[in-house]
Structures are given as C-alpha cells and as structure tokens.
Amino acid sequence: MALAWQALMPELVVAVTALSAPLLGMWEIDRVGKRNLALMGLGAAFLLTLGSLFGFSFKLPFVHIPFSTVWIGAVLPTAHALYAITPASQFLKLLFLAVGFVAVLGVGRPLEGRVEEDWGEFYSLLLFALLGMMVVASAHELFTLMLGIETASLSSYLMAAFRRDGPGAEAGLKYFTIGAISSGMSLFAISLVYAMVGSTYFDDVALHLSTGSGFDAVTMIAAVLFLGGLGFKVSMVPFHAWAPDVYSGAPVPVAGVLASASKAMGFVALFQVFLVAFAGVKGDWELAVGLLAVVTMTVGNLVALQQSSIRRMLAYSSIAQAGYVLIAVAVGGWYAVGGGILHLWVNAAMKLGAFLVVGALLWLGVPDTLDGWKGLGRRAPFLSFSMAVFLFSMAGLPPFGGFISKFVLFSAAVRAGVAQHVVWLYILAAAAILNSALSLFYYLRVVRTMYVEKPADEARLAAEPAIYVAVLLCLAFVFMIGVSPQWFLDESMKAAHSLLAGV
C-alpha cells in the first residue's frame, strides 16, 4: 500500500497546531487568540477524521484532499500493520478530538498562578497529549502503542502539574512516578511477548499465541504486567490510588481531560492488547479481569460515598466507571466492546461536563465542597441543571445517555451468560447493577445539595460564555444518547467490529 499521507492529515494538523501554539507568543497574541488557534486546529482535525470515516473529500484553495473508503485500511509503512486507519481508529480519534475541543472551550481561567505567556505551552501540551491518544487508537503494533501512550502520558504529567502550588506539584509528581513505573511494567511485558513471538505486531502476536501452547507461564506474566501497566492508566484497582490526588491537584479542566480522554485511551489500549493481540490466549484471564472489574467498581463507589469534596467524589466515581468498562474487556465480543466504546463516549461527555462545571464554579468563588454547593440551583441555574443531568446520567438513570451505555455494557454480560451458560457472567452483571444502586446515593447527594438546601448567599453567578457553550455541548450529547441513540450505537458497534477484526 502506498504511503497514504492524506490518511494522516488529522494527526499532522494536530501536530502542527501543537508546535505552533507556543510560537504565537512571539507575535504577542493573547490567550483568546491562542485558544482560537487550538480550537481551529482541533476542529480541522475533527472534520478531517470525520471525512476519513465517511469518505468524503475536502476542497481547499490549492489543496484537494480526497478521502475515500480506500484510505480506510491504509497501513503504514509496511504490509504488517504498524499503524492502521480503520473505522474503529477514526471513530475513537473523533472522541479524543471532541474532548479536546470542548475542554479548550471550557477552560476559562482557572489556571491559577499562570501568566498569559504560559497558555501557549498549555495548549501545546494538550494537543500533544491528544496526538498521543490518536496514535494509540491507530496502533497495530506494541511499540507504536507504547509510543502513543508515552506521548500522551508525558504531556499529561506536565499538564497535571501546571498549577504552581503544592497540590499541583504533588499531583504531577505522583502521576509521573506511578506512570513511569507502569510504563516500565508495560515495556517489560512487551519484551516478554517479543521473546515468545519474535515480533511485536498484533497480527503476529495473535497468530502465535493462538497456535501456541495456550496460557503458559510467560504469557500469564506478560498479561499480568500489561494489566498493571495499562490498568494504571484507567485507574483500575489496585492501581487507582493516584486518581483522587491527581484529579484534585491538577487544574480542573485537565482533570476533566484525564477523566475522559486519557481513560478512553487506556481502554483502547486494553482492548487492543487483550482482545486483539491476546485474543487467542486460552485461559481464565477473563474471570480475573471480571473479578478486577467488580473490585474496581465496588471500591470506587464505596469510597466515593465518603467524599465531601466534589472533585474527589468525581475521581472515585471515575474509578467506578472504569470498573464498568472493564466488563467489556472481561466479556469480549463485539456487543460488549461496542457498549464499552459507547460508554467511553458518554462518560467523556458526562465527566468532562461535570469537571467543567466544577471548574467554572471554583473560579467564581464557590468552594469545591458539599457545603459550598448548597442552594446552587438558584444561584447558577444552567450550571446546576447541567450538573444534575451529568450526575443522574453517571448513575445510569434514564432518559440520559448513561443509562443506554450502561445498559448495553451490563446486558453484554447477561447476553454472554445466556449464550454460554456461564454463571460468573450473571454475577458480574448483578454486581454491576448493585454497584449502580450504590452509586445512586452520592450522586443524589450532590443534586440534593444543589436543589434542596438553602444557599448561604443568594447572589447569582455567571460564568464566561465559552464555558456555557462547552457545557451545553456535553449536555446535548448526553441527552441525544439518552433519547435517540440509534446512530451512535450503530457506529459504536461498527467500530467494535472493526477493532476486533483489526481492519
């Protein structure tokens, strides 16, 4: 296949924008200008990815970018898929770009302590992180996967530490240290795989491990190491301890990006490794992942019950949501993975929206505690309504998007149980259901605080218009998936088929 550079347009656009953002300081462009550049870059990349997914072409002055479904399937640079453009990869890139777009829109000004000049760096870091995530989505080879993860992670460590104060530095350092260890684990796993297979391409690994002796000791060690290395990224128990501190210490929009896009990237990597590369491995690793899923969701929900800080509560809730998506890894198959992908999208909208609301309110002087949020329903009607919708959606209440995506996920376990007559899958589904019930309380508590309690101060709050637009985008998405999810569900299922087949 020829080097299809047109297929790489989205990544190129993001890279160019990332490189040029810091340079804007030379022309004394202010924060809004830099933000607009980032938005334009992300928007262009989003449109290009959309184009490559649906095969329409772009005509620009002097440049004609024809896409066609021929580019789907383009592989670079050899016949072995090192980097593949597939429906799955493009669909997932859309998620990352959309998260980036909304996050940039909703950042506002809660990057306390930083000066105007630093904004270029911030957008640059964010864009590089997104670039890394896009690489992960398209990777078909273990080192490429790690390349993407590392690019995204290193940028994330710096973004997490962007606040020049105690919590920020702590967040960054914790994230970095634990991230470095987990990267080491993943790389060691890759080396073991290479030792067994002689190649790191997913095709070769899948082929060899399925014809080999099955679940022997080395494969098991590699699987466990991958689980640890990638599990950290998605805050799976017992690699979750960094999440609450990092989500609290990082600037709030960064926490939002971590909770949405970074987690999605981790899951994409998990899907790639366990459901594509390790697809042929026989053995009870599904049961182990299922067990980890149950533990993760339970720990996340139980500890969230005790939080009085909204951000920490959202962090633990994020851990619990990771547990739910792990069901997709445990169950496997296109239905479960499709549900997982849909839940990654909805979770991105809900979590990003929630964090943007928290960030906007923090900047307006409302402290990040339940006490501070009393009576917000009257002080900031749109933001509280959006927050209530996001929280009910996270709880899985209809008619919001969280219900549909959780339904598909949990029913995937039931479906597999009915089809294979395996009891532990029913227990997995039951555990997920009970965890959802458990989570109702702490989500309800915030809604209650906002709407039922009386505020200490009746003054109305108004944030920047851009934040309202960003939150509205997330809100609209959550409603759309809740009320009319057909198109998105179908696309997620198609992406799942494509991801599992590797084409």
Place this chain on the structure above:
Amino acid sequence: MTPLIPMTLLVTLLGALLTFLVPRRWTPLVALVASAPALAATSLMFFQVGVHGAGGDLTHGPFYTIQSWIPGLGSHLEFGVDGLSAGLAWLTALLTPLVILYSYYEGERPQLFFSLILLLDASVMGVFTSLDLLLFYVFWEFALIPMYLLIAIWGGPDRKYASTKFFLYTGTASLVMLLGFMALYFAGGTFSIPALAAHGGAFAWAAWMGPAVFVLLALGFLVKMPSVPFHTWLPDAHVQAPTAGSVLLAGVLLKMGSYGLMRIAIPLLPQAALHFQWPLFWIGVVSVLYGAFLCLAQDDMKSLIAYSSISHMGMITMALATFNELGWAGAVYMNIAHGIISAGMFMAAGSLQHAAGTRRISLLGGLGQRVPQLLGLTMALFLASLGLPGMMGFPAEFTIFASVWATFGWLILIPIWSILITAGYYLWAIQRAFHGPEKAQVDWGHVHDVPAVEKWPMLVLIALAVLLGVLPALLFHPASEWTASALAAFHLGGG
C-alpha cells in the same frame, strides 16, 4: 393505528416545559390547561376500550402504535392500552389536574412544582401505556426524579431522609428488575411485551432461570407496591411528602408495581408465576394484616392512610395469587378503586393539616363542629375505603375475597379480619379527631373549613367512587376482557 399515546405524552412533556417558563402568576393556570389534553385523550381511550370492547386485545387495539427506536438494541416505541392499562392511564391523567387544582396556591417555587407534577404525569402514563420493556423501564425509572424532588423540596420536616430513602430503595429495586429485563431480552430476542408473552414462558434457558428471573422482576414490582417486607419506605415518604406528592404517590405510583406484576411478570413467565403462587399469597396476606394492624397504632393521619395503602395493595397481591378470573378482575378493579379513594383520603389529610394545624390524631378532638364539610368528605372517603356497599371499595374487596375463597378455601379466615380492623381504625380515627371534646392543643382561632380548591377535587373523587361503586360493570367489563386473554395463557378459566 393512531399515535395518540405518544402524542399525548409529548404534549404533556411540552406542557411541563411551558409551565416552568411562564411567569409565576400564570403558572397554576397553565399547568391546569396543560394537563387537560392528557385527560381528554385517556378518557377517550378508556371509553373506547371499555365500551367498544377492545379490552383483551393489545396489538390490535385502536390505539396500538409501534415505531422503531433503537434498532441496534431491537427496541421500539411501542404503545397500546387494553382493559388493564386504560383505566390506570385515565386515573393518572385524572389525578393530575385534581392535584394541580388542590395545590393551586402553592407559593414556594411554583414553576418547578407544577412542572414536576406534569413530568410525573407524563412519566407514569408512559409506564402504563408502553409495551416495550426498555421503554417501560425508561418511564418507570424517570418517575423517580420528579417524585424525589417533590418530596425533598416541598415536604415536611424530615423530608431529606424520607426522599433519599424513597429514591434509593425504589431505585435499587428497579435496577434489580432491569437485570430481569435483560435476561428476558436475550432469551426472547426482543423487548416487545406482546412478542415475549407469545412465548408463553418457553425460553431457551436453563430450568432455574425462569423462577430466578421471576424473582428479580417480582422484587422490583413488590417494592414499588409496596409489599411487606419491602414497605418501610412508604410511611416515611407519605408523611413527609406534600399533599400533591402523596396523592400521586398513592394514587398512581404504587399502581405501577401491581401493573408490572400483571403486565410483565405473570404473563411473560406463567410457569414461574404459578410456581410462586403460594409465596405470593402469603406475602399478600401478611401485607393485608400487618398494614391493617399497624394502622391502629398510628397517630399521624397520613401515616394511618399510608399503612392502609399497604394493606389494600396487599389485597391485590393476594388476588393475583388466586389465578382465577374473579381475582384478577378484582385486582384490576382494586387498582383503580384504591387509586381514587386513597388519593381522596390524602387530600382530606392535607386539608385537615391546613384546617387544624396538625394531623396528629392525639392532638385533635371535637373538630367536627367547626369543619363540617371536611368531616363529611373525610367520612365519605373513609367509608369508601373500608368497603361500604354503594362505593367502589365494596366491589373491589368483595371480588377479591370471593376469589380467595374460591382458590384457597378456608384460608380466607386469616385475611378477612382485616375488614373489621380497617373499619375499626378509620372509625376510631374519625371519632377521636372530629368528635368528642374539643382539645386544647388545637389553635381554635385559626380553624377554618375546606376552601373551594381543596373541596372540589375531593368531591369529584367521591362522586367517581360512588358512580363506579354503583355501576362496577363500567370497570369490570374491560377488566374481564383482559383477564380472559391473560388467563388463556394458563389454560385456566372460570372461578
């Protein structure tokens, strides 16, 4: 195939939005007007189904409509009514304007208050008319949010505890029920209730799955009804809820539970249901007696009515366990009867609070002279509830107990005492609160009789109770058509 049902739901939802947006002084009026289309539509459907005999036929009824919703999940926007649900949908649409009228002068955040009532109206009507399990669940679960907010914002002193308990308890039960729905979906290949019922319980799963799924579904429905031992959320929720909330909670939300048993659990899993006949019977009997006995001990009038609700809903469980035509028809009838009567009783309790300043029976006495209209209304409603011939309660209880005798014979002697106990607690409550010497704890200076906005809804309900008590065939006719078709799946008849 007219899309009347989805249009009605949509109009009511838009009405809720409109109510939220108009200025304060117009809100109650707009809300009242917005609730009218639903009442008109459901009355039309009730009339069609009842008079023109479409009571047994779901998919060929005049209001059946189906449209694709989520093809990827095989879920459709499938709506329809029959003898079982037409009355319930009508009841929901009837109680909403009555409740809006009763609470006309609500001063605290009226825009939110009335729009929540309309949201609840739409959601519960959606439950009663949807024929697709996923759609059913969406409406079922969504009803929790407006009810929660109604209790939490406008309720009594302990409202935070009561509303949270209500939300978590019933929310958890609904999630358990969802698990059952998922199993049915994957075994039956569809979410459509008529299509799943056509399987007759024969799904390709292990033998223990049928009873297990029935238990999951029953848990969700029994908690909603509520049935002992899952009843503890109800007294708190009722006592703390504002009158509007209590009326809708008792009038229609509780019926969602019994409707679920009758529409989903029993028809879709007939063998499993028969398997659990005796446990259902005993659960019903315990609810009937336990609720009745606890009423005797209640001091708060609303709490008394709440426990009597538990008792009457227990009668429905008992009737369903008989698996004979009389019992099931009686259960359908009792659904409506209890809905109308308990709605009225809660309004009376609310009026008592407004009139005398308290609902505590021990603090009241000799009220009757000062509030003769309220006394009359309360007496009429209590007599209806205890089953006085001439009002709805009597045909309801009579058919239920007759069917219990037919199926369970002398075991009827256990629950039948509840009739006596019911008469006892109601008459005793009236005697203590309204008759007897005037108590000093009442603020006699402020005692006033019921205002018009509170009186007329109660009168409407009493009139309906009399009408349907004197002409029970109006309800029994469509109900029997439903029972005939539902029992056909069991190859049983008569009784």
